Structure formats: C-alpha cells, structure tokens
Amino acid sequence: MPSTAVRPPSLSRDPAFLRLWAGTTASGLATWALPFILGLAVLDRSIGAVDLGVVLATRTIGFLAAVPVAGVLADRFSRRGVVLWSGLVAAAGSPLIAVGLGRSVWLMAAAAALVGAGQGACRPAFQALTAEVVDEDRRQPANAAMTLAVRVTTLVAPSLTALLAVVADTAALLVGTGVLWLVTALVPPPGADKPAVVGVRAGFAAEFAEGVREARRHPWFLAGLAALTAVIATGYSATGVVLPLVSRDRYGTEAVLAAAMTAYTLGALAGAVLIARMRPRAQGWAALAALACYGFAPLALLLPVPAAVVVAAYAVAGLGIELFNVPWFTATQREVAPDKLARVSSLDFLLSYGLAPVGLALIAPAISAFGAAPVLLVCAGVCFLAPAAAALVPSTRGFRAEARQPDPHRKAS
Known part of the structure; x- marks a missing residue:
C-alpha cells in the first residue's frame, strides 16, 4: 500500500522557514553593520578612536550578560517571544546611539549595551526556534542557508554601506540598523506552544545549572x-x-x-x-x-x-x-x-x-x-x-x- 505521508515543502517554498531566515539574516546584518558604521563616524571625526573602543566594549558586555539570561528565558517561555523582545531592545538602542553621536559617549555606550543585550539574547533563542520550525531532516540545509546569508551580507555590506554613506549621514545609518532589528523582532514565525508549568519554578541559577x-x-x-x-x-x-x-x-x-x-x-x-x-x-x-x-x-x-x-x-x-x-x-x-x-x-x-x-x-x-x-x-x-x-x-x-x-x-x- 503506498505511503500517505506528506513530505514537507522544500525550504525555498516553506513560509515559516523563509520568515525565520529573514529574521536571522536581518540580525546578522545589523550585528555586522554597527562597528563598520561607527568606524565611519571615526573617519568623519564625530567620535574618537577611544570612544569607539568604549562603545564596542559595552556592546560586548551587554552581549555576554544577556546570553545566559536568554538561554533560561527561551527554555522557560516562548522562544518566539524571546526573539521578539530581544529584537525590540536592540531596535530601541540603535537610535539612542545616534542621539549620543558627537554629544555623549556615555549615552552611546549605554545604548550599545542595549544593542549588545538584544544581540546576545536572540542567539540562543534563534537556535532553539530553528529546531521548532524546521524538521530534523531539513535542519542541516536550513542552518547552511542561514549562515550563507550572513556570509553574503558580510561580503557585500561594506560596499553597500559605503554607497549609503554618500546619501545618508552616520546617524541615519545607525537608525537603519534599528530597522533591521525591528525586522528581526517582527518577521520570524511562531514556534511550538510550551506546556504550562505547574508548581514552583527553580531559580535562574538552578535552571542554568540544569x-x-x-x-x-x-x-x-x-x-x-x-x-x-x-x-x-x-x-x-x-x-x-x-x-x-x-x-x-x-x-x-x-x-x-x-x-x-x-x-x-x-x-x-x-x-x-x-x-x-x-x-x-x-x-x-x-x-x-x-x-x-x-x-x-x-x-x-x-x-x-x-x-x-x-x-x-x-x-x-x-x-x-x-x-x-x-x-x-x-x-x-x-x-x-x-x-x-x-x-x-x-x-x-x-x-x-x-x-x-x-x-x-x-x-x-x-x-x-x-x-x-x-x-x-x-x-x-x-x-x-x-x-x-x-x-x-x-x-x-x-x-x-x-x-x-x-x-x-x-x-x-
């Protein structure tokens, strides 16, 4: 008797995967773009090299602080919800960097920490969301497609950013990274529903230890x-x-x-x-x-x-x-x-x-x-x-x- 199992659509025709791919690609492009755009700010003397180091360092601190927290939250609650909120946090921080540009390095540093936190929070959530959206047989090509997109943006983005810098100033480019983070927050598909947890949860440290x-x-x-x-x-x-x-x-x-x-x-x-x-x-x-x-x-x-x-x-x-x-x-x-x-x-x-x-x-x-x-x-x-x-x-x-x-x-x- 012939099998009645329905084969899943190819990745290129799977709307859920395409939304996931678009969200991860946007986050990768926004992550790459920030240090390049700030480098342009150094070239036009909006900030100094020391200021650039401070801002990038606080972004890294925000990333490292958010990664373990997001890991616990993405296992405790909806992975899609963690992607949403992490993208919104980074989207809020990006224009604040533009506001502080040339005015307050400390405002830029605080805003960069928010962007880093959003970047760090979405990484483990996206990994877990991929396992919910894509079935096991298609995950290797799915992961390859997502990393391929990030590499392509890394290759073409310097020229694209340089062209955009001709018609837009550094502040506008920073706001543009916020738009990319909004895409990261809003476009990915929903994942699997989590069963309600009955009883008292373990603390954060205990859950991370698990x-x-x-x-x-x-x-x-x-x-x-x-x-x-x-x-x-x-x-x-x-x-x-x-x-x-x-x-x-x-x-x-x-x-x-x-x-x-x-x-x-x-x-x-x-x-x-x-x-x-x-x-x-x-x-x-x-x-x-x-x-x-x-x-x-x-x-x-x-x-x-x-x-x-x-x-x-x-x-x-x-x-x-x-x-x-x-x-x-x-x-x-x-x-x-x-x-x-x-x-x-x-x-x-x-x-x-x-x-x-x-x-x-x-x-x-x-x-x-x-x-x-x-x-x-x-x-x-x-x-x-x-x-x-x-x-x-x-x-x-x-x-x-x-x-x-x-x-x-x-x-x-």
Whole structure:
C-alpha cells in the first residue's frame, strides 16, 4: 500500500522557514553593520578612536550578560517571544546611539549595551526556534542557508554601506540598523506552544545549572566546544591583531589584509554551499578536521611565504569554519533535550564567542613579551591540536551519543 505521508515543502517554498531566515539574516546584518558604521563616524571625526573602543566594549558586555539570561528565558517561555523582545531592545538602542553621536559617549555606550543585550539574547533563542520550525531532516540545509546569508551580507555590506554613506549621514545609518532589528523582532514565525508549568519554578541559577548538566551528558559537545573555544581564542586573535601588522610590515601594503579577509568570507561561502548537501559518514570527525584548518592562517602569518599563500590560507580557514559550524549547530539541535536546547546553546555562545575578546586582549601583550613568531606558533599548534584532541572522545565521531552495543552474553528471550 503506498505511503500517505506528506513530505514537507522544500525550504525555498516553506513560509515559516523563509520568515525565520529573514529574521536571522536581518540580525546578522545589523550585528555586522554597527562597528563598520561607527568606524565611519571615526573617519568623519564625530567620535574618537577611544570612544569607539568604549562603545564596542559595552556592546560586548551587554552581549555576554544577556546570553545566559536568554538561554533560561527561551527554555522557560516562548522562544518566539524571546526573539521578539530581544529584537525590540536592540531596535530601541540603535537610535539612542545616534542621539549620543558627537554629544555623549556615555549615552552611546549605554545604548550599545542595549544593542549588545538584544544581540546576545536572540542567539540562543534563534537556535532553539530553528529546531521548532524546521524538521530534523531539513535542519542541516536550513542552518547552511542561514549562515550563507550572513556570509553574503558580510561580503557585500561594506560596499553597500559605503554607497549609503554618500546619501545618508552616520546617524541615519545607525537608525537603519534599528530597522533591521525591528525586522528581526517582527518577521520570524511562531514556534511550538510550551506546556504550562505547574508548581514552583527553580531559580535562574538552578535552571542554568540544569542546562550545564544537560551539556555534560553529551561528551561530544563538551569536547567540540573546548576545541571551538580554543581555535577562536587563538586563530581569531591572530587574525585580528597580527594579520594587519604582517600585511603592513612584510608586504608593505594593506591590500593583503583586505584580500585575506575577502578570501576568508569567500571560503566560508563555499563551505556553507558544500555542507548543505554533504553527509560524511563520520560527520563529527570531518567537522573537527575542518575546524583544524583554521591553523593554516596563523601558520601562513608565521612563515615567509608569498602573499598569495596567506590569502589562500585564509580561504581554507573560512571553508573549514563553516564545514564545522553547520554540522555543529545541527547536531546540537538534534541531540540536546528540546526543553534545554536554548540553555545549552547559550553556553556554546558564551564560551566560544564570549571568550574571543580575552584572546584579543592577551595576544598583543604576548607578542610584546615573547615576539610574534612564538605566539603565532602556539596559535597554529592550538588550532591543529585542539580539534585532534576532541576527536579522541568516541562520541565526537558522529556528534551523537554512542549507540548501545548488545550484550553478547545475554540470551535472547
């Protein structure tokens, strides 16, 4: 008898996914745009470089403070509701930055903290909402489509923003990011209804601790998160601090910096396209091997190679990071208990991306104390060895719990 099961529509014809995609893309574009627009404000002398550092630092503080709170709230209440309120908070903060521009750096800093809080709050909520909106079989291409959109905006947005700056001032561009945050708040679809909780809830700390315990139930997750955190804290720091210096001092031009960062984005785009359809047999090991490719970036900065080799190394690093990210997000959405998914995702963002500023803060003093070559060698070594060490954990092979093996001594009933 033929099956009567109805196949879900393709992602390109699924209105719920398209709304989710639009919301996440808008949040990614708004997140990227703010530091670029503030950089334009430095160029036109509306603010100073120190003011820029203060504003971006408070945005990071707001992000880090909001991520764990949002993880608990998104598991306790509606994920869609958390996306709504986080988007509205960021939308309210964006025009306040414009109001403080050239008048009060402290108003700008406070408003940037609101924007950072909205940005941080929507990240775990979006991860959990994706698992509610998209069925398991389509989540990998869905995650690939969303990260592809973010990479495309990163590639084209500098030119677009520069063109907009010709006809609009910096304040208007900042207000424009608020419009993007409104799209983030209002466009995404509703998720699954949460059952009403009967009785007294545990406190915030206790609920977050439940998420930590859930993460500890998955050895592959802890190993992969440790590897990702190490790679971002070292490889990303080398990109942020050493690449501009090498571009200027070794090659005598900023063109190498621009080419390497463009190649990184193009590599990430290629990775997102490939991973939408790739299904390696040992998906976790393949993802960790791809993550280790980030080590080629600091290695190329260390060695006296032609500029083309540096650019190629960054293309490989970009390719690898997306070949890791998409299976990583998909596995987390599949393996983690649905009622704890937002808290586990918040732990992911808090450690992997939250500790990136620590690496950036430490690498410059380390270079001053030990020299660039030893520091780059350590960064490359960490990028290669951390994923390899994670792969030693058996369950990382497929980024899933190990299947129980039948007891050979047990007789069949």
